Amino acid sequence: MSILIHKDTTVIIQGITGREAVNMTREGLNYGTKIVGGVTPGRAGRDVYGVPVYDCVRDITSKTRVDGSIVTVPAAFTRDAVFEAIENGIKLVVVVTERIPRGEVAQMVELAQLRGARIIGPNCLGILSPDEAKMGGLGGPAADARKAFTKGPIGVMSRSGGMTTEICNTLTAAGLGQSTAVSIGGDAIIGSTYAELMPLFEADPETKAIAIYSEPGGRMEAELADWVREHRSRLPIVAFMAGRFMDEMPGMRFGHAGTIVEGKADTTADKIERMRAAGIAVAERIEEIPALIRQELGKRGA
Amino acid sequence: MPGMFIDVLVDPKAASDAALVKKLVEVCPVNIFAAQEGGGLRIVEENLDECVLCDLCVQAAPPGAVRVIKRYES
Amino acid sequence: MRFYEYESKALFARHGLPLSKSGLAHSREDARRIAAEIAGPVVLKSQVLSGGRMKAGAVKFADTPDEAAAHYDAIVPIVVSGQKCRAVLVEEKSQVQQEYYAGVTWDGRRKLPVVIFSDMGGIDIEQVAERHPDHVSKTHASTLLPPMPYLAKEAAAKTGVSGADLTRLAPIVSRLIEIFFRYDLTLAEINPLAKLEDGRFVVLDGHVDLEGDARPKHEKLLAELGIRPEETRQARPPTDFEVRGAQVDAGDHRGVAGNVVEFDGNLGLVIGAGGGSLTLFDAVRKHGGRPANYCEIGGNPSVKKACALTKLVLSKPGVEKLAVMMNVVSNTRVDIVARGVVKGCIESGRDPAKTIAIFRIPGSWEQEGFKILKKYGVEYCDRTVSMYEAAGRAVMKMKA
Ligand code: SF4
Numbered sequence: 001m002s003i004l005i006h007k008d009t010t011v012i013i014q015g016i017t018g019r020e021a022v023n024m025t026r027e028g029l030n031y032g033t034k035i036v037g038g039v040t041p042g043r044a045g046r047d048v049y050g051v052p053v054y055d056c057v058r059d060i061t062s063k064t065r066v067d068g069s070i071v072t073v074p075a076a077f078t079r080d081a082v083f084e085a086i087e088n089g090i091k092l093v094v095v096v097t098e099r100i101p102r103g104e105v106a107q108m109v110e111l112a113q114l115r116g117a118r119i120i121g122p123n124c125l126g127i128l129s130p131d132e133a134k135m136g137g138l139g140g141p142a143a144d145a146r147k148a149f150t151k152g153p154i155g156v157m158s159r160s161g162g163m164t165t166e167i168c169n170t171l172t173a174a175g176l177g178q179s180t181a182v183s184i185g186g187d188a189i190i191g192s193t194y195a196e197l198m199p200l201f202e203a204d205p206e207t208k209a210i211a212i213y214s215e216p217g218g219r220m221e222a223e224l225a226d227w228v229r230e231h232r233s234r235l236p237i238v239a240f241m242a243g244r245f246m247d248e249m250p251g252m253r254f255g256h257a258g259t260i261v262e263g264k265a266d267t268t269a270d271k272i273e274r275m276r277a278a279g280i281a282v283a284e285r286i287e288e289i290p291a292l293i294r295q296e297l298g299k300r301g302a
Numbered sequence: 303m304p305g306m307f308i309d310v311l312v313d314p315k316a317a318s319d320a321a322l323v324k325k326l327v328e329v330c331p332v333n334i335f336a337a338q339e340g341g342g343l344r345i346v347e348e349n350l351d352e353c354v355l356c357d358l359c360v361q362a363a364p365p366g367a368v369r370v371i372k373r374y375e376s
Numbered sequence: 377m378r379f380y381e382y383e384s385k386a387l388f389a390r391h392g393l394p395l396s397k398s399g400l401a402h403s404r405e406d407a408r409r410i411a412a413e414i415a416g417p418v419v420l421k422s423q424v425l426s427g428g429r430m431k432a433g434a435v436k437f438a439d440t441p442d443e444a445a446a447h448y449d450a451i452v453p454i455v456v457s458g459q460k461c462r463a464v465l466v467e468e469k470s471q472v473q474q475e476y477y478a479g480v481t482w483d484g485r486r487k488l489p490v491v492i493f494s495d496m497g498g499i500d501i502e503q504v505a506e507r508h509p510d511h512v513s514k515t516h517a518s519t520l521l522p523p524m525p526y527l528a529k530e531a532a533a534k535t536g537v538s539g540a541d542l543t544r545l546a547p548i549v550s551r552l553i554e555i556f557f558r559y560d561l562t563l564a565e566i567n568p569l570a571k572l573e574d575g576r577f578v579v580l581d582g583h584v585d586l587e588g589d590a591r592p593k594h595e596k597l598l599a600e601l602g603i604r605p606e607e608t609r610q611a612r613p614p615t616d617f618e619v620r621g622a623q624v625d626a627g628d629h630r631g632v633a634g635n636v637v638e639f640d641g642n643l644g645l646v647i648g649a650g651g652g653s654l655t656l657f658d659a660v661r662k663h664g665g666r667p668a669n670y671c672e673i674g675g676n677p678s679v680k681k682a683c684a685l686t687k688l689v690l691s692k693p694g695v696e697k698l699a700v701m702m703n704v705v706s707n708t709r710v711d712i713v714a715r716g717v718v719k720g721c722i723e724s725g726r727d728p729a730k731t732i733a734i735f736r737i738p739g740s741w742e743q744e745g746f747k748i749l750k751k752y753g754v755e756y757c758d759r760t761v762s763m764y765e766a767a768g769r770a771v772m773k774m775k776a
Pocket of ligand 1: 355
């Protein structure tokens with residue numbers, strides 16, 4: 001099994017005629033994703049690789065079931081597009097766009113909570129369930145995605161899109177496939193944090209362990225550590241922490257918008273300590289992740 | 303002059319076909335083709351190395367009329 | 377991006393927050409004139425982008441215009457946490473009865489703005505929160521509803537403020553909340569918010585942070601406050617190398633070759649993307665390598681852009697070799713980056729084979745990319761070599 005998306009998930013793309021979106025459409029179709037429509041205002045009647053284009057989301061949702069939407073429109077229009085998706089009943093919205101002000105992201109998240117919808121991103125590459133479907137640019141062209149991602153027992157969550165692929169590729173090379181990989185986004189406020197996705201992996205019988213990529217900035221790792229402690233998770237977690245050099249340089253911006261170190265709790269040293277205290281194994285290098293996962297699984301007799 | 307990595311060769315007959323020139327200018331995503339003032343085709347040399355090998359120019363022209371050369375292959 | 381105190385106060389003034397009489401001095405004559413206009417005791421405060429001014433001696437009190445002029449000269453040379461003084465704010469000295477704290481920021485965990493209020497102002501709010509949690513209130517605000525005045529009233533009342541103080545304080549805090557929302561701030565803070573001997577409330581010091589991603593949205597405000605687009609307002613001012621890096625990125629809209637940060641090592645880095653750069657920079661340092669720079673390429677940059685970045689890094693004195701590394705890429709093309717860096721070496725008059733210590737970018741169009749690298753004799757590796765290992769190979773070559 002997988003979480004969030006699978007073979008029968010129906011998906012639309014908002015902003016489908018944009019340059020990156022056209023690629024995403026072709027890659028998604030080639031990977032087997034059921035893309036049932038796209039939206040670009042004023043372009044109704046056209047098609048992108050056979051996917052019909054409409055003016056409004058409701059033109060699609062009124063005709064057919066839509067499980068998820070990929071939003072890839074310019075930053076100034078993203079909030080509007082996400083509201084349109086949610087208000088038309090779509091329950092899973094992947095926001096690819098980056099550089100959206102935090103206040104607007106928070107509005108999307110608040111509306112999603114009110115309506116029982118889930119947002120992944122913004123500033124992410126999306127979701128990929130190996131051999132099932134993918135939403136967003138994660139993994140790139142279908143042939144490349146099949147090289148890096150394979151089906152298996154590891155759930156992957158990453159604040160970096162590129163590192164999602166790197167980690168899955170490392171797992172695949174070591175013979176550990178993935179149930180679902182989620183590029184959760186690099187911003188300070190995102191729709192779904194590690195701790196908010198954990199219950200989904202926890203409920204998925206195929207998932208046996210979790211690998212995460214984390215960075216300086218924010219409280220997401222602390223939140224995960226608390227969650228693990230409170231819920232006595234059955235899933236061992238192995239984390240990799242990048243950007244350790246940033247601890248020495250508070251206030252400088254490296255990497256994603258969300259990595260700025262604003263206080264002591266944002267540093268990698270503090271995060272590593274908290275995660276270790278909660279029983280999360282922290283890898284020094286990406287290539288150690290598979291062995292650590294096997295070790296943790298062994299401890300639990302799995 | 304060719305680029306460091308890429309050269310694009312167009313058959314002279316094809317280069318004087320106004321309709322084809324228009325098509326080439328349209329399809330190339332990195333603007334390697336430009337219409338010359340007073341007709342004809344100009345290769346925009348400074349863009350040659352940006353070629354993304356999409357083959358759209360080759361497909362737009364009659365067989366063999368446009369060739370994209372990867373200079374690093376020889 | 378942080379505002380100077382005088383900019384924060386200019387923003388507050390537009391929205392009717394109560395401020396003391398003040399003026400910005402760029403010379404000792406300015407300082408003398410402003411003090412004379414205020415016609416009473418004044419405080420002179422260095423305008424720097426960091427806290428800790430008082431400790432550093434960059435805040436001084438003066439009773440006469442002559443004293444103010446002398447203090448101006450004393451304050452200007454003081455560097456506070458690496459930040460230079462931009463100007464000196466000369467402000468009327470207030471008779472303070474009590475100090476409060478009012479701030480609005482983001483609660484990342486709740487994903488909502490939070491209004492923080494304390495009746496123990498004037499000191500570091502994090503310390504107050506640790507030692508006297510009962511003197512700090514936190515009140516969350518919705519981002520979907522318009523900000524209502526009751527939020528401010530609740531925030532103050534929770535710390536025990538009542539009576540005339542509450543009705544005078546609440547509107548000030550309420551306006552601060554509005555400012556926070558209106559300008560996409562990540563922090564709007566008044567510390568201290570002072571109650572004067574005569575019962576009035578006044579903003580003594582304030583600090584505002586605007587979200588970097590919201591800069592384009594507030595261009596007009598920034599222009600009116602005199603904040604230029606090239607001011608990065610980071611923990612230290614940008615170096616010349618970093619400014620040129622930003623120009624490379626802005627010079628071509630295709631992809632990213634940006635966030636160049638200067639370091640003092642000898643190994644130039646052309647690395648990406650966001651997360652990959654952090655991982656690779658750590659790896660180089662762990663192997664004992666000395667990076668000359670940090671940078672992030674991604675989003676499929678053009679050959680021209682990758683070439684320009686390569687040339688920039690190679691132009692930095694002391695750079696002996698380059699390491700070109702990324703995580704497995706799916707959007708950025710290996711062959712395009714390969715063309716860019718090879719071209720950048722050649723146009724810098726260097727042999728790519730000797731200059732590029734390692735090229736480790738696996739992923740889309742890698743076969744095509746590897747052909748180019750082979751032709752120019754550059755050492756490359758595919759995804760079977762980890763990022764950490766690749767960084768190690770580059771560092772080894774520097775030592776050889
Ligand atoms: S292959 Fe594509 S990019 Fe290259 S010249 Fe032809 S149309 Fe332009």
